[in-house]
Amino acid sequence: MQHIDLLMIGCGPSNLSVGVALEECTEAHNIRSSLIIEKDASVCWHRGMLFPEAQSQVSFLKDLVTQRDPTSRFSFLNYLHKSKRLDSFINLQTFNPYRKEISDYLQWVADNLEKTQVVYNSKVTEVLPELTPEGEITGWQVFVEDGECYRANRLIFGAGRDLNVPAVFENVSQDNVIHSANFLTALEHMSSQRINNIAVIGGAQSSAEMYQSCIENFPTANITMIMRSIGLVNYEGSQFTNTLFQNDYINTYFNCDNTTREKTLTAMHTTNYSGVAPSTLSELYRFHYLQDMRGENRVAMLTQCDLLHAVDDDGGVLITWQDNKTGHTHSARFDVVLLGTGYKNKTPTLFENLSNQLDIEQICVDRNYRAVLPYAPGVSLHLQGVNENTHGIADSLLSVLAFRSKEIIDDITD
Numbered sequence: 001m002q003h004i005d006l007l008m009i010g011c012g013p014s015n016l017s018v019g020v021a022l023e024e025c026t027e028a029h030n031i032r033s034s035l036i037i038e039k040d041a042s043v044c045w046h047r048g049m050l051f052p053e054a055q056s057q058v059s060f061l062k063d064l065v066t067q068r069d070p071t072s073r074f075s076f077l078n079y080l081h082k083s084k085r086l087d088s089f090i091n092l093q094t095f096n097p098y099r100k101e102i103s104d105y106l107q108w109v110a111d112n113l114e115k116t117q118v119v120y121n122s123k124v125t126e127v128l129p130e131l132t133p134e135g136e137i138t139g140w141q142v143f144v145e146d147g148e149c150y151r152a153n154r155l156i157f158g159a160g161r162d163l164n165v166p167a168v169f170e171n172v173s174q175d176n177v178i179h180s181a182n183f184l185t186a187l188e189h190m191s192s193q194r195i196n197n198i199a200v201i202g203g204a205q206s207s208a209e210m211y212q213s214c215i216e217n218f219p220t221a222n223i224t225m226i227m228r229s230i231g232l233v234n235y236e237g238s239q240f241t242n243t244l245f246q247n248d249y250i251n252t253y254f255n256c257d258n259t260t261r262e263k264t265l266t267a268m269h270t271t272n273y274s275g276v277a278p279s280t281l282s283e284l285y286r287f288h289y290l291q292d293m294r295g296e297n298r299v300a301m302l303t304q305c306d307l308l309h310a311v312d313d314d315g316g317v318l319i320t321w322q323d324n325k326t327g328h329t330h331s332a333r334f335d336v337v338l339l340g341t342g343y344k345n346k347t348p349t350l351f352e353n354l355s356n357q358l359d360i361e362q363i364c365v366d367r368n369y370r371a372v373l374p375y376a377p378g379v380s381l382h383l384q385g386v387n388e389n390t391h392g393i394a395d396s397l398l399s400v401l402a403f404r405s406k407e408i409i410d411d412i413t414d
């Protein structure tokens with residue numbers, strides 16, 4: 001069993017940012033070895049939704065480090081400079097790089113870390129605490145799919161949130177129900193099949209992008225988007241509400257009572273979750289307009305609908321829903337169902353057993369993202385990207401990484 005001082009699960013932006021903070025922190029003498037374990041063969045920013053033309057929704061200045069240290073060699077600007085694309089990027093006249101570009105930047109950062117090694121093709125399947133008879137955690141055992149096991153003192157989770165699959169699809173064959181996280185990988189397989197009817201569930205950005213992609217890739221199929229809302233809406237993104245994505249807002253939010261936090265998150269929903277980028281929205285509206293002009297209706301959006309149930313049906317899925325505008329119930333069979341239903345806002349499955357083992361109701365984190373658990377000295381667990389309820393709407397985004405990563409490193413090197 002390999003022993004590591006600092007072990008990080010998932011090589012996405014969160015842990016890469018911690019890797020950068022560690023690289024640039026001269027006080028971290030207690031961290032002699034640091035490792036990131038990644039399930040895939042490379043670093044990729046949301047592989048399933050990496051459309052060539054899709055752009056990031058936040059400024060390139062909100063990269064892994066710039067807000068904390070604009071002089072860092074790990075900045076997005078330095079990546080562009082090293083890739084000899086800085087001039088062309090400036091000429092693009094945008095703050096929003098292509099997602100593909102951010103993805104390549106992340107791989108570049110991973111390749112250039114000197115204090116942290118990245119191990120690929122290693123999916124973490126289980127995390128076990130090492131406990132004294134008094135219930136104090138003295139270390140962690142981290143198990144990987146291929147049978148490898150690591151022992152660590154410090155553990156940082158950065159493997160993203162669990163997929164949200166609506167309850168009606170829980171008992172349906174997963175071959176025909178594809179979450180947006182797996183969309184582009186599944187599309188290759190779908191393209192070789194006869195697909196006549198596609199359902200896209202949800203009314204936000206991921207659903208809109210999958211809907212648009214299906215319109216292009218399946219030019220003869222019927223495509224139906226089913227959503228609860230009254231219709232697609234633009235992201236809300238005023239400069240004023242954007243201040244709630246800034247790191248200095250986290251203290252304000254963290255110190256609010258639960259009711260205020262919940263109200264704030266609800267009010268912020270269209271700034272991130274239930275909105276669609278204005279460019280995507282107008283392209284889709286134009287498509288519908290032209291379709292109407294041609295007197296066709298193969299592509300349709302069904303609004304204000306609640307899903308009632310879904311069952312396997314002759315190699316496809318039969319979905320029943322209620323249209324709340326009329327109160328009528330409808331059923332239709334689809335060859336494939338695409339879920340733009342987002343991610344779960346809760347403790348990751350990987351740590352669910354921990355609550356039982358330690359006999360605590362729920363794992364909570366403190367302001368520095370440290371899970372509040374009975375640790376022996378020098379041992380800790382930090383959770384990233386799953387603390388929206390306590391740290392606010394920006395917790396799962398790039399916006400706060402430059403600061404959060406340093407806060408975590410400071411917390412474990414104190």
Ligand SMILES: Cc1cc2nc3c(=O)[nH]c(=O)nc-3n(C[C@H](O)[C@H](O)[C@H](O)COP(=O)(O)OP(=O)(O)OC[C@H]3O[C@@H](n4cnc5c(N)ncnc54)[C@H](O)[C@@H]3O)c2cc1C
Pocket residue numbers: 009010011012013014015037038039040043044045046049055056057058122123124125158159160161206384385396397398399
């Ligand atoms: C389509 C899409 C577009 C987005 N666009 C933006 C945007 O424009 N701006 C923005 O700020 N945010 C955006 N986000 C939010 C996004 O969550 C964050 O930008 C960021 O990716 C979060 O980083 P993370 O490292 O916490 O998680 P992730 O990016 O999800 O990375 C997690 C990593 O862990 C790996 N992993 C998962 N499970 C395991 C396991 N068991 N073992 C080992 N490795 C594992 C994954 O393969 C992945 O590499 C977007 C999200 C999506 C889905």
